[in-house]
Amino acid sequence: MASPIYLGVVGVGGVGTAFLNQIARLPNAPQLVLLARSSQTLLAPTPAYSPAIPAGDWATASAGPSLTKKGALPAEEIATYLAGVPGRAILVDNTSDLNLARAYPLFLKKGISVVTPNKKGFSDDLSLWKDIFSSATQGNALVYHESTVGAGLPVLSTLKDLVATGDEVTRIEGVFSGTLSFLFNTFAPASSSSDAQWSAVVAQAKELGYTEPDPRDDLNGMDVARKLTILARLAGLEVSRPDSFPIESLIPTELASLPSSADGISEFMSRLPEFDGQMADVKATAEKQGKVVRYVGSIDIAAQSVKVGLQYFDKDSAIAGLKGSDNIISFYTKRYGANPLIVQGAGAGSDVTAMGVLGDLVKVIQRLQ
Amino acid sequence: MASPIYLGVVGVGGVGTAFLNQIARLPNAPQLVLLARSSQTLLAPTPAYSPAIPAGDWATASAGPSLTKKGALPAEEIATYLAGVPGRAILVDNTSDLNLARAYPLFLKKGISVVTPNKKGFSDDLSLWKDIFSSATQGNALVYHESTVGAGLPVLSTLKDLVATGDEVTRIEGVFSGTLSFLFNTFAPASSSSDAQWSAVVAQAKELGYTEPDPRDDLNGMDVARKLTILARLAGLEVSRPDSFPIESLIPTELASLPSSADGISEFMSRLPEFDGQMADVKATAEKQGKVVRYVGSIDIAAQSVKVGLQYFDKDSAIAGLKGSDNIISFYTKRYGANPLIVQGAGAGSDVTAMGVLGDLVKVIQRLQ
Known part of the structure; x- marks a missing residue:
């Protein structure tokens, strides 16, 4: 029996919005339990991590009473929340934020896989690159970042x-x-x-x-x-x-x-x-x-x-x-x-970049199941 | 703990030989337990499925006493042998034989994944195509065939x-x-x-x-x-x-x-x-x-x-x-x-075709582990 998979998404800009619209139409998409933007974080209530956030209609759901609402959360708190899911967790970083990228090792060591079009973490100091991939090995987690080069093209x-x-x-x-x-x-x-x-x-x-x-x-x-x-x-x-x-x-x-x-x-x-x-x-x-x-x-x-x-x-x-x-x-x-x-x-544009992210996510799900 | 993976390979022509040479240099390659060509089948002795066949030097090993040697085996016997491994099995079909392709459903239903550059099975009657993919679902096995179009190109x-x-x-x-x-x-x-x-x-x-x-x-x-x-x-x-x-x-x-x-x-x-x-x-x-x-x-x-x-x-x-x-x-x-x-x-040539097969094999291994 496959382990259930839970998703946390950060960023609702151009690529982030295109990604949420695409995943809303994906059959058997994993449960979206966290959606963070600069001003607010939406969370599926613990300890059940349920109900999930509707990816295509998160704005409406955020106005209702069923989800937990918080302000901007530090990466550590996002990692702690995702590490608690009753299954495997994946962080999708749809920002171009170097600070969030610097926290990837923290997520990965906790067994949270990372999928992202954010170039910053993979193109900064070599020490961060090494830290990301050794943390993935340590946490038995996966890192996919196809869209960091050529957007959705298979580069x-x-x-x-x-x-x-x-x-x-x-x-x-x-x-x-x-x-x-x-x-x-x-x-x-x-x-x-x-x-x-x-x-x-x-x-x-x-x-x-x-x-x-x-x-x-x-x-x-x-x-x-x-x-x-x-x-x-x-x-x-x-x-x-x-x-x-x-x-x-x-x-x-x-x-x-x-x-x-x-x-x-x-x-x-x-x-x-x-x-x-x-x-x-x-x-x-x-x-x-x-x-x-x-x-x-x-x-x-x-x-x-x-x-x-x-x-x-x-x-x-x-x-x-x-x-x-x-x-x-x-x-x-x-x-x-x-x-x-x-x-x-x-090699640019919200839709094709989001597609590269979603393609990666599908592969990570296949490997985690 | 990941389940060990065992490999059966059919065909030692141009692509088959290039594949064996490439996998011989692959770190952590799965154990090769069956190598079939038209005249002879080499097998790692049962019930231990050990010792394995050295991929890069099978010809020398076939002259020694440690491996089981048989004549050409029917697909049913190959499937039965591979289904008995103490782990997951993958069949690599490096032939262009339609008859072997017609047996893919048999392998897949037994949980043996299939990786191949053989176009025949995927381009014959639509009923065979459907049978292959429904058998894969039924047996919880994978089918990868990148090299059937454009050899190693990501098509x-x-x-x-x-x-x-x-x-x-x-x-x-x-x-x-x-x-x-x-x-x-x-x-x-x-x-x-x-x-x-x-x-x-x-x-x-x-x-x-x-x-x-x-x-x-x-x-x-x-x-x-x-x-x-x-x-x-x-x-x-x-x-x-x-x-x-x-x-x-x-x-x-x-x-x-x-x-x-x-x-x-x-x-x-x-x-x-x-x-x-x-x-x-x-x-x-x-x-x-x-x-x-x-x-x-x-x-x-x-x-x-x-x-x-x-x-x-x-x-x-x-x-x-x-x-x-x-x-x-x-x-x-x-x-x-x-x-x-x-x-x-x-989009043709033994080395790039074999590379497409090996690339598929790496992905299947990642998903089975």
């Missing part, structure tokens, strides 16, 4: 399969940011010509909601660097920090120190055209070689090198031909030879 | 994840045969021109070992049709048989009835040039539209249609840009929108 599962079956991964290369993919596919398309200025393309992406509220959070390359850190570690490289390797920032030095306030962002956007000449030069240099420029991350396992920045690609290459805001990830391995194993598609 | 796992998380798959399209990929990438390359005759390209592929011994076994489209049958069924279509939908054969009608003997194959190859004009016409028609011709399989879920045959593609499309003998599989879904989720890479 980490593919890399893990390659490694687990003894293939030798030699190089990983790709476009890992939907935002930067859109910017360069629009600024320097491979199959047509464009005379759009760089700053205009950034402004367009911002208006379409493709960038972070402060576009510098995309242009600084740190999001890509965090994803590369995770991939490199899974491939066996001991990357100490996400800023311990070369990262080419696309923020002009002169604009880097503007504050991240609304005024600062506004000044950044209005002064960005001053630097259009620099990006136009980069594009022209690529053109002269019959190539296009793209913002990529690459990992060379043998050379133990990780880097993030601009590179030129042949116009008929898969990276140059990318459309919209798609990601592409190429795995070069001994068994696959000269032509890499490629995964491509939307 | 079936991706489709299963899309379906399990409630995405709506609308269309699946791709190049599913390494042989046909090579033939068309060489005959009608997208980024350069070629004046090679069709028959010469087929002869070249045969010489390189890229085709079956009788190239008509590739050109008749049945291998692609079987893969499409599996994908369509996983996507929810009840395909009755692999020949229950339109399959465009590339074998000229006049040569279809030549015997499959060495003489027949030789006559086929020598008469194929008579039909080069037909394929040249197809290529020219595509050229006139600025396109290239490719041999693809496609599934339209809403229209419940499956088809296999020649289609024209824009030269800058991912399918047209395929290299070597790579496969490409595009999943169009509601969540992914206009740009599909794409998986691409080598």
Whole structure:
């Protein structure tokens, strides 16, 4: 007889809401007994951990009398609550909170499995990475985080399969940011010509909601660097920090120190055209070689090198031909030879990110049962 | 305490040998207690099921006195032997034998999980497909068959994840045969021109070992049709048989009835040039539209249609840009929108096929423990 499974979910932002809507339609979904957001925590009353929280309709249920309501709970209290369920517990962290990620070892040691799209914990200090996985072993719990790279695309599962079956991964290369993919596919398309200025393309992406509220959070390359850190570690490289390797920032030095306030962002956007000449030069240099420029991350396992920045690609290459805001990830391995194993598609967005989380959850449930 | 796991393997051909070499290097591999090939079956002696067979060195061990040796065993006897292990058992079928596949329900009902790259059982009568999966439920056993489509590429796992998380798959399209990929990438390359005759390209592929011994076994489209049958069924279509939908054969009608003997194959190859004009016409028609011709399989879920045959593609499309003998599989879904989720890479070859089998085996072990 399978042990019953109980679920605690933190975060009800874009991905969190999409996840709750998806799990509400999942047949035989585990009981949702905890739902935490910044202002409030909903709990199925102890000691029975019943009734459960309706995933698709938690807001209505939170107004009724049947659930326990508390304010924001520290991670320790969430862990204690979940450790008490009469079965196995899984924490789904749909936030991007480093502090919650730092508490994963605490959950895992108590036997609570973790499923999350939160990059922070897996791309911070190497010591946290090691602590997370040794705690999982210690607590006989599982950690799945497919959506930390490429959202719902099968990127980490593919890399893990390659490694687990003894293939030798030699190089990983790709476009890992939907935002930067859109910017360069629009600024320097491979199959047509464009005379759009760089700053205009950034402004367009911002208006379409493709960038972070402060576009510098995309242009600084740190999001890509965090994803590369995770991939490199899974491939066996001991990357100490996400800023311990070369990262080419696309923020002009002169604009880097503007504050991240609304005024600062506004000044950044209005002064960005001053630097259009620099990006136009980069594009022209690529053109002269019959190539296009793209913002990529690459990992060379043998050379133990990780880097993030601009590179030129042949116009008929898969990276140059990318459309919209798609990601592409190429795995070069001994068994696959000269032509890499490629995964491509939307690598951002609430629905596909939540799908990656739910896919992980299904696998964790299968393994715990 | 995890239940010990025991392994029976059938087949020591190209994929079987690659699999045995790979599992020999796998840490904590399960005990290999049965190894069957057409002429002989090696068994760990009962009742202890010990000593186990050394996966990487079974040939030497088979000459020694410690293992039980029998002739070819019927599937029933293999199932009875594996059902007796003091733990959980997994059958790995590395053959392409339909008769062994017909016995999967027997294994599964006895609680023996099945891992295989053998397409036959999953692409034959729909009744066998249903029998396999209902038997698995009945016996509380698992069935994994990633390598039946695209070898080690994450094709079936991706489709299963899309379906399990409630995405709506609308269309699946791709190049599913390494042989046909090579033939068309060489005959009608997208980024350069070629004046090679069709028959010469087929002869070249045969010489390189890229085709079956009788190239008509590739050109008749049945291998692609079987893969499409599996994908369509996983996507929810009840395909009755692999020949229950339109399959465009590339074998000229006049040569279809030549015997499959060495003489027949030789006559086929020598008469194929008579039909080069037909394929040249197809290529020219595509050229006139600025396109290239490719041999693809496609599934339209809403229209419940499956088809296999020649289609024209824009030269800058991912399918047209395929290299070597790579496969490409595009999943169009509601969540992914206009740009599909794409998986691409080598879809044939002993090493990558065996890797897909081993990857499945690792997942089955994780779930059984």
